[in-house]
Amino acid sequence: MAKNRLRSALSHVVDLKPGEEVLAVFLFLYFFFITSPYYIIKSLRNASYLSGLGDEKLPLAYFLTAILMGFIVTFHSRLQVRLPRSRLIILSLFFFFSNIVLFCWLFGQGWKWVPVVFWVWANIFAIVLVTQFWILVNDVFNPREAKRMIGFIGSGAQLGAILGGVLAGVLARKAPWLLLPLAAGMLGLGILVVSAIFKRQGQKTEEIDREARDKVAGSTKVGFRDAFQTTRQSPYLLLLAGIMMVTLVVSTLIDWQFNSIVSSSVEGESNLTSFFGFFNAGTMFFAFLFQLLLTSPVIKAFRIRGALLFYPLILFLGTGGIGLAALAGLVLLVPAILIKASDKSLAYSLNQSVRELLYIPISPEQKYKTKIFIDMFLNRFAKGLGAVILAVLLWLVPRAPGTQGGEGAIRYISLIVLAIIAVWVFLNFLIGREYSNLVKAKLEKQYERGDLMVTQRLDVDFTKLVFDTVESKNRSSLLYAMNLFDLIRQDKLTPEVRKLISYRADEIRAASLGGMFEQTETGLGPKTEDELSEDVLKKEVQEIMNLDVYQDVMKGYLERTVADKSAGSHVARMEAAKVIGFMGPRAPLVGKLEDLLEDESPDVSRYAIQSAAVLKRRVDVPVLVRKLKSPALREDAIDALRKFGPRIAGTMADYLADRSEEIELRKTAAAVLAAIATQEAADYLSWELTGARDTLADEIIDALDRIRSSDSRVRFAEEIIKPRISKEIRLYCRNLVDLHDGAKPLEEMDSRSKENKLAGSLWNIFKLLGLIYPQEDMIKAYQNLKVGTKDSTAYSLELLDNLLEKELREVIFPVVEDLSLEEKVKRCRDLLAGFGGGKDSRGRD
Amino acid sequence: MRIAARHKNDIVIFDIEGEIKRSDITDMTLHQLVKEQLDGGKRKILLNFEAVEFIDSFGVGEILASYISTHNLGGKLKLVKISKKLFLIFQVTMLTKVLDIYEEEDTALKSFF
Numbered sequence: 026m027a028k029n030r031l032r033s034a035l036s037h038v039v040d041l042k043p044g045e046e047v048l049a050v051f052l053f054l055y056f057f058f059i060t061s062p063y064y065i066i067k068s069l070r071n072a073s074y075l076s077g078l079g080d081e082k083l084p085l086a087y088f089l090t091a092i093l094m095g096f097i098v099t100f101h102s103r104l105q106v107r108l109p110r111s112r113l114i115i116l117s118l119f120f121f122f123s124n125i126v127l128f129c130w131l132f133g134q135g136w137k138w139v140p141v142v143f144w145v146w147a148n149i150f151a152i153v154l155v156t157q158f159w160i161l162v163n164d165v166f167n168p169r170e171a172k173r174m175i176g177f178i179g180s181g182a183q184l185g186a187i188l189g190g191v192l193a194g195v196l197a198r199k200a201p202w203l204l205l206p207l208a209a210g211m212l213g214l215g216i217l218v219v220s221a222i223f224k225r226q227g228q229k230t231e232e233i234d235r236e237a238r239d240k241v242a243g244s245t246k247v248g249f250r251d252a253f254q255t256t257r258q259s260p261y262l263l264l265l266a267g268i269m270m271v272t273l274v275v276s277t278l279i280d281w282q283f284n285s286i287v288s289s290s291v292e293g294e295s296n297l298t299s300f301f302g303f304f305n306a307g308t309m310f311f312a313f314l315f316q317l318l319l320t321s322p323v324i325k326a327f328r329i330r331g332a333l334l335f336y337p338l339i340l341f342l343g344t345g346g347i348g349l350a351a352l353a354g355l356v357l358l359v360p361a362i363l364i365k366a367s368d369k370s371l372a373y374s375l376n377q378s379v380r381e382l383l384y385i386p387i388s389p390e391q392k393y394k395t396k397i398f399i400d401m402f403l404n405r406f407a408k409g410l411g412a413v414i415l416a417v418l419l420w421l422v423p424r425a426p427g428t429q430g431g432e433g434a435i436r437y438i439s440l441i442v443l444a445i446i447a448v449w450v451f452l453n454f455l456i457g458r459e460y461s462n463l464v465k466a467k468l469e470k471q472y473e474r475g476d477l478m479v480t481q482r483l484d485v486d487f488t489k490l491v492f493d494t495v496e497s498k499n500r501s502s503l504l505y506a507m508n509l510f511d512l513i514r515q516d517k518l519t520p521e522v523r524k525l526i527s528y529r530a531d532e533i534r535a536a537s538l539g540g541m542f543e544q545t546e547t548g549l550g551p552k553t554e555d556e557l558s559e560d561v562l563k564k565e566v567q568e569i570m571n572l573d574v575y576q577d578v579m580k581g582y583l584e585r586t587v588a589d590k591s592a593g594s595h596v597a598r599m600e601a602a603k604v605i606g607f608m609g610p611r612a613p614l615v616g617k618l619e620d621l622l623e624d625e626s627p628d629v630s631r632y633a634i635q636s637a638a639v640l641k642r643r644v645d646v647p648v649l650v651r652k653l654k655s656p657a658l659r660e661d662a663i664d665a666l667r668k669f670g671p672r673i674a675g676t677m678a679d680y681l682a683d684r685s686e687e688i689e690l691r692k693t694a695a696a697v698l699a700a701i702a703t704q705e706a707a708d709y710l711s712w713e714l715t716g717a718r719d720t721l722a723d724e725i726i727d728a729l730d731r732i733r734s735s736d737s738r739v740r741f742a743e744e745i746i747k748p749r750i751s752k753e754i755r756l757y758c759r760n761l762v763d764l765h766d767g768a769k770p771l772e773e774m775d776s777r778s779k780e781n782k783l784a785g786s787l788w789n790i791f792k793l794l795g796l797i798y799p800q801e802d803m804i805k806a807y808q809n810l811k812v813g814t815k816d817s818t819a820y821s822l823e824l825l826d827n828l829l830e831k832e833l834r835e836v837i838f839p840v841v842e843d844l845s846l847e848e849k850v851k852r853c854r855d856l857l858a859g860f861g862g863g864k865d866s867r868g869r870d
Numbered sequence: 871m872r873i874a875a876r877h878k879n880d881i882v883i884f885d886i887e888g889e890i891k892r893s894d895i896t897d898m899t900l901h902q903l904v905k906e907q908l909d910g911g912k913r914k915i916l917l918n919f920e921a922v923e924f925i926d927s928f929g930v931g932e933i934l935a936s937y938i939s940t941h942n943l944g945g946k947l948k949l950v951k952i953s954k955k956l957f958l959i960f961q962v963t964m965l966t967k968v969l970d971i972y973e974e975e976d977t978a979l980k981s982f983f
Contacts (some may be wrong), residue, residue, distance in 0.1 A: 506961040562955075566962050568927035574934040575963065582968050597967075604964045 038317050039177035042843075049174050051222045052162065056181035057188075058215030059118075059154045062125075062208035063147075064189025068197065069204055070147040073132070073140040086144045087412070091405045097149055098402045099249040105393050110164065111223040114157050118216045121150050125209040132205070148405075155182075156400045159381050163392060165226060167819035168385050168464065169843075175378040176320035183313030183373060190306060252398035255391060261463060262391065264456040265383060266399050270407035271449045272376065275340065276368055277411025278418075278442050282347065282435055283365035290358040304362070312370035320378050328826055329382060330457035336376045337449045339367050344446065348439030357435065383456065386463040386820075461827040467820045470801075471808035474734075485664070487517050495526050501596050507603045510566065513559045514607075570608050579604075579614060587620050595626040602629055606636025615640060622648045627657045634658065638665035646673055650680060653693040663693065667700035674701055678709035681725075692724040699728035702735045711745045719756070722749075723789065730792040733800050741796040747833070750793045754836050755860050757786035758853035765850045790837065798828055810841055818843055871896055873903055881914040881982055882907045883975070887921040890929030900929075904936040904947070913945030914982045918975065920951040930959070937969065946970070950978040 032046040041049060074086060104113055124146060131139045162171065162178065196203050256262045291300050324332045343364030350357050384392060418441060422434045494508035509526075512518040569575055586594075586601045602621040608614060621633035622645065634652060637645040646669065652662035666673060680686055680694040695713075698706040707729060714725045726749075732739055760782050788807070795803035806824050809817040822842060829837065839852035871888040884903065898906075904915055917933065919925075933949070940947040948970040952960075960966045972978035 503961055503964065503966065506958065507964075510962040562959070562962075565927050565930075565959055569930050569959065569963050572927065572931050572934065574931050574938060575965075577938055578934045578968055579964065582964075600964060600967075604962075607962070 035177070039321065040173045045170070045174070048165070048222070048225065049177060051218055051225070052165075052174075052178045053181040054218045055161075055215060055222065056158055056178060057185040058211050058218060059158060060182040060185030061189040061192075062211040062215075063151050063154075064186045065193045065204050065208045065211075066125075066147050066150065068190065068193035070140075070144050072197070074144050077137065077140040086141065087409065089141070089145050090148045091409050093145055093149065094152070094402045094405045095249055097153065098252060098398050101153065101397050101401070102249070102252055102394065105397070110161065114161065114219055115216060115223075117153060117157060118212060118219060121154065122209055122212045122216065124150075125205055125212065129205045129209075152401045152404065156397060159384070159400070160392065160396055161222070162381060163384050163396075164389070166385065167816045168382060168823040169819040171382055171385055172324050173321055175324070175382065176316055176318070176322075176374075179320065179374060179378050180313055180317035183309055183316050186309045186373075187306065187313060190309065194302065249398070249402075252394045255394045256398060259391065259395075261387070261456070261459045262395055262399070264452055264459060265380070266403050268449065268452045268456060269380070269399060270403060270410065271445060271452060272336075272372070273404065273407035274411040274414055275337075275442055275445050275449065276372065277408060277415055278438055278445075279340065279344070279364060279368050281415050281419075282438055282442075283361050285435065286347075286357045286361040304366070308366045308369045309373075311366065312373045315370055316374035316378070320375050323375060324379065324382070329379065329460055330454075330827070332375065332379050333453040333457055334450060336371045336379075337446050337453065339371065340364065341443060341446045341450075343367055344439050344442045348436050348443070351433075351436045351439065383460060386460065386467055461824070464820055464824045464827060465802055465805070468805040468809050468817060468824060470805055471812050474804070487515075490515070490517065491522055491525065498526070501600060503600050504596070504603060507600065507607075510562070510607075511603075514563055518559070566607065570612065576613050583614055583617050587617050590625070595624075595629050598624060598626065598629045599632045602632035602636055605633075606639045608640075610640045610642055615642070618642075618645065619648065622652070627655075630658055631661050634661045634665045638668040641669050641672075643672075646676060650676075650690070650694075653690055653697075654687065659693060663697050663700055666697045669701075671701060671703045671705055674698060674703060674705045674709060677701070677706075678713070681709065681713050688721060691721055695721070695724045695728040699731040702732045702739070704739050707732050707739045707741060711742050714749055715745055723785065726789050726792050729796055730800075733796055737800075743797050746793055746796050750790060750833065751836060751860065753786050753790045753793065754840055755857065757783060757790065757840055758857050760786060761853050762850055762857070765846065787840070790840070794829075794833075794837075802828060815843075871900075873898075873900060875903070875907070878979060880912065881916055881979060882912045883916045883918055885918045885921065889924040890922060890932060891924060891926045892928035900932040901935040901939065905939055908939055908943055908945065913940070913943065915940055915945065915947040916975070916978055916982075917947065917949050918951060919949065919953065919956070922953065925953075925956055930956075933969075934965075946982060948972065948978050948981065950975050 031050070032041050032043065035041055035046060035049065039049065074083070078085075108116070128139075128143060128146075132143075162175075166174070192207065193204060196207070256266055287300065288297070291297055323335065327335070343360065346360045347357060347364060350360055384396060387395075418438060419434070422437055490508065490511055494505065494512060497504040497508050509518065512522060583601050583605075586597045589597065598621060601617065602624075605615055605618050605621070618633055618636055618640070621629055622637060624630050624633065630652065634649065637649060646666070649662050649665050652658045653666075655662075666677065677694045677697045681691050681698065683691070695710060698710050710725050710728050710732070714722060714729070717725055729741065733741070764780065764783065791803050791807040802824060806821040809821040822838075825837065825841065826834065836856060839849065839856055842849075844852070871886065871890050871894055873887070874885045876883050876885065884900070886900065890900065900917075907915065915936070917936070937947045950972045951974075952971060957966070957971065960969060960971065970978075970981065972981065
């Protein structure tokens with residue numbers, strides 16, 4: 026009850042599923058209770074250093090921080106491997122808590138070095154605790170969950186920053202001795218919250234943590250060098266690091282512009298302090314609102330790729346504005362405020378959130394090694410680099426033409442910033458693409474598609490021929506000999522096959538070709554040194570069959586055989602059907618095949634169909650099509666027609682399109698086109714899909730899917746496929762709503778058949794998606810949605826979110842998202858109303 | 871190729887020796903020799919392949935042409951002691967259904983009656 030009320034209250038600002046509300050609140054509070062003490066400490070840090078040592082000693086602080094960060098990274102990386110995550114984080118919090126207590130005493134001693142140590146310590150405090158927070162978020166959430174909740178959770182930092190800053194501002198004059206104890210108290214509350222999180226999450230995070238630590242511990246020595254190497258070897262991590270560094274360089278330059286413009290616009294130290302105070306408070310407030318209300322919706326609407334571009338493009342526009350204003354000699358303060366406010370607020374809200382989302386698909390062992398390195402060390406390094414670049418630019422500025430005066434320098438720096446932002450945008454584009462690849466890699470194919478495996482890996486013709494050969498041994502030595510010859514003719518009489526078909530019946534062996542391939546003598550005729558060369562055999566048989574005199578000799582026999590319908594005569598007709606397949610297509614006796622195709626015996630027909638497939642005479646096509654109606658001969662007929670190839674695609678398309686034909690024949694025509702698998706066949710199937718009814722549509726979709734699997738070069742008309750996807754979604758929604766409203770128990774067949782229809786529609790949707798998107802990705806997404814774990818379902822949805830265009834996403838996600846049945850039915854009703862086919866969730870048409 | 875003819879009762883037995891192949895140039899082909907006998911009123915022909923070393927499709931064509939000529943005149947042409955290889959070829963081409971093939975000469979001779 027209380028949880029429902031909590032979720033209901035939070036639903037105004039965050040999209041939570043049942044069971045997520047407590048964790049979301051805990052993480053919000055965790056972030057709050059580490060940020061609020063930091064902003065108290067930060068104020069103390071700056072004040073104590075500047076008043077104790079002065080701003081001219083600041084470079085020393087920067088330098089010491091940068092140097093120490095390398096050691097911190099190494100030390101933290103080693104601790105990560107040795108300690109479980111929960112213990113590491115809680116111990117870190119206790120450590121910093123105890124440090125604050127120590128500093129309470131140290132500041133009282135008045136030693137000069139304390140502010141220096143405090144400065145360095147404060148930076149380490151911030152980096153370590155914030156990085157650990159995001160590592161935990163990475164462990165706990167999959168990409169879908171993170172996208173929904175990151176705005177809310179991240180806003181804990183902004184709120185903490187506001188509170189910490191306000192407390193520091195208010196208490197600094199009235200009760201400065203209270204500041205550090207207050208910070209310690211807040212951190213203590215943070216320890217309690219974190220303990221509760223680990224107690225709640227328990228096994229899940231422990232397992233991920235243990236698996237990653239085992240992998241990392243088993244590899245190389247974990248440390249700074251290892252983290253550097255791991256980052257360097259991964260293009261994705263290099264991009265992450267590069268983007269972070271470019272962002273900080275740009276921020277540094279924009280910061281200089283801002284400070285330069287403000288210092289020339291606002292006079293007097295107290296006015297400046299007041300200005301900065303209000304500016305910082307306002308910026309953090311805006312950052313808080315943006316994080317809470319807009320970050321998740323922006324990420325959801327624009328996806329990772331789009332959200333990545335938000336920040337740099339806004340800065341690009343703002344910097345361009347400043348440059349133009351400087352050129353025009355206009356007042357620069359307002360654009361400077363806008364761009365700096367944008368920079369600071371977006372950096373801590375949208376940009377931070379998107380950056381953390383980019384970490385989620387990385388393997389835990391890579392994260393272990395590199396996140397600390399990138400977020401701690403490279404962060405400081407980049408700020409230092411930005412400072413160096415700024416120093417160089419400012420040294421160059423007086424020398425650059427047209428840069429006299431402050432506006433000149435600002436114009437010049439603006440141009441440089443614009444150029445760096447262009448690089449930044451390019452890197453964002455690259456990482457957006459790599460993110461999709463990384464998400465794909467997280468999805469494993471759950472199972473192989475049996476139907477495709479059979480067609481791709483099994484030579485069905487070969488299998489049938491071996492079967493026929495073995496089976497014919499008992500029927501007829503002649504048939505057996507001819508089947509063996511057929512294997513030779515197709516170069517398929519391998520040693521394995523010989524072994525398979527050899528057997529011990531002497532009387533058959535003696536009279537059969539098989540005897541030639543077995544070790545013992547046949548006793549047939551004189552013993553000769555005649556070696557049976559397969560190539561010679563093929564050649565001679567071919568030549569003999571081409572002889573006119575052969576055709577004359579066999580004519581009478583074949584005519585009698587074909588006409589003989591007495592009991593037991595079917596074997597002779599099978600032999601006749603087989604031998605005709607060895608003749609050339611223009612041989613006079615081939616005409617006898619037509620009678621054999623129509624033979625009453627399915628065995629005779631089957632042999633005749635196989636010969637027709639070899640001869641490929643157009644005149645046999647109508648008979649073969651009629652055989653498609655026969656359940657016993659359907660598969661043989663499909664196979665035979667397939668061998669005709671693209672020549673008969675048009676003929677099969679005619680049968681497919683002929684509404685006067687039986688539906689089963691039309692379906693089989695689709696199967697034949699699938700077997701032919703050319704672009705033309707795909708085009709015929711696609712055209713017919715437009716007006717096809719349900720049962721035929723299923724066959725056509727299946728046929729298109731098989732063509733896609735067999736030849737990735739074939740293209741499918743999007744203008745046909747997309748409307749069909751919408752239609753399948755409509756069918757799915759209608760069936761789902763009917764199933765729901767019907768309120769029938771599942772034991773009843775009607776409901777079960779509807780469930781099967783639901784499953785069928787869903788599979789059709791993904792088959793169709795596989796025609797216009799990478800098929801492998803759609804199959805993985807489908808399989809993981811159907812049988813995967815919670816995480817693989819989330820990654821499937823994330824993959825679809827990244828791949829599908831907006832219009833398709835809007836109609837597909839209500840069908841595939843992990844929602845309750847009620848919610849799904851509601852969304853389906855809304856979809857149907859949108860399609861114009863039903864009532865919406867409020868019962869309106 | 872050498873072909874010698876002998877008679878047993880009214881059966882003509884052709885003992886064929888050597889190779890029957892396209893590239894061989896002989897005075898008389900097998901078919902011509904058979905036709906000669908048919909023209910002489912003989913209607914029972916037995917071809918003995920015991921000493922045939924090699925036969926190609928041309929040779930088979932000669933056999934078949936001889937068969938047709940004999941059959942058209944109401945006669946019978948049979949084969950004896952053909953090689954394993956030739957028998958296998960006859961099987962694959964279904965000629966075993968049309969041609970009478972024997973392993974022993976006595977059995978073949980008896981089959982004419």
